[in-house]
Amino acid sequence: NWTMANFIETEIKRIRQLVGPTAEVIGAVSGGVDSTVGAKLMKEAIGDRFHAIYVDNGLMRKNETVTVKKTLDEGLGINLTVVEAGDEFLGKLKGITDPEKKRKIIGNTFIHVFERVAAEIKPKDGSDIEYLLQGTLYPDVIESISFKGPSQTIKTHHNVGGLLEDMKLKLIEPLRELFKDEVRSLGKILGIPDELVWRHPFPGPGIGIRVLGEVTPSQVKIAREADYIFIEEIKAHGLYNQISQAFAALLPVKSVGVVGDQRTYEQVIALRAIETTDFMTADWFVFEAAFLKKVASRIVNEVDGVARVTYDITSKPPATVEWE
């Protein structure tokens, strides 16, 4: 009789056995459901011998760091280290416009920062960290088996893969047999807030691949503010759970507008919202005209640097979900 409650019990036992009575475990958390569920499971199994690390890469959504602190540290009691590394990431991204280069830089910088912080989290007895938690799900396991070789990789999905070789850590993947909906019900049982359990996925490179062209602090700010308004309106209209993923991308083109009797010449925001079951194919979400009208007017009025808002009506395929 396989239920989520006894999955938790069995998995906690398995983790305790694997890790033993003294070893320490680290894991990256992102504010998403998978890493949070994984972290909470580790916390239940080994308490403060699990160290969660959250790297603020300067490319996260608005208020994200504060929210992660509140939910994981204060709410779930997880032993959390927050690293502010925005300047480091944005420094490395200076002058870079190629999407795959951006992904590589962000992925590699993440590994550097993570390793540096992990080295500082030495267990009290001076021993080394032995294990790395990864929130790998069953579909990720399947994908890494079926997508062999760079020729078949459409985009490199950078998470923490490279960390293993560099740090000689052993891997713990408590979610590797689960599908997303199972992780969500696990999250509910573990007391993770609904908001987080039902959160849309967010790519590792974050706003870095949603600012088309060069990623500068001011460009990130525009994309972040526009995205916040879009998601806020989606939630206010009760649409969040009907949509699989939604975000704003900032296009590297300027367009003419008119505000009052002034001509403006500013950038363009593209809104994207999709429905999908597996993210391999996706349909764009059909909003009411009044909703789009409201979002467009709020973004142009409230976000400095935006003259025009468009809505992306391309399915996947041929378009991908992200713009880069």
Ligand code: XMP
């Ligand atoms: P695409 O754009 O490939 O996106 O249709 C499918 C899903 O994957 C997410 N995505 C990423 N996630 N690192 C990630 O962790 C990445 O580099 C990356 N690129 C895309 C995307 O947000 C969508 O959910």
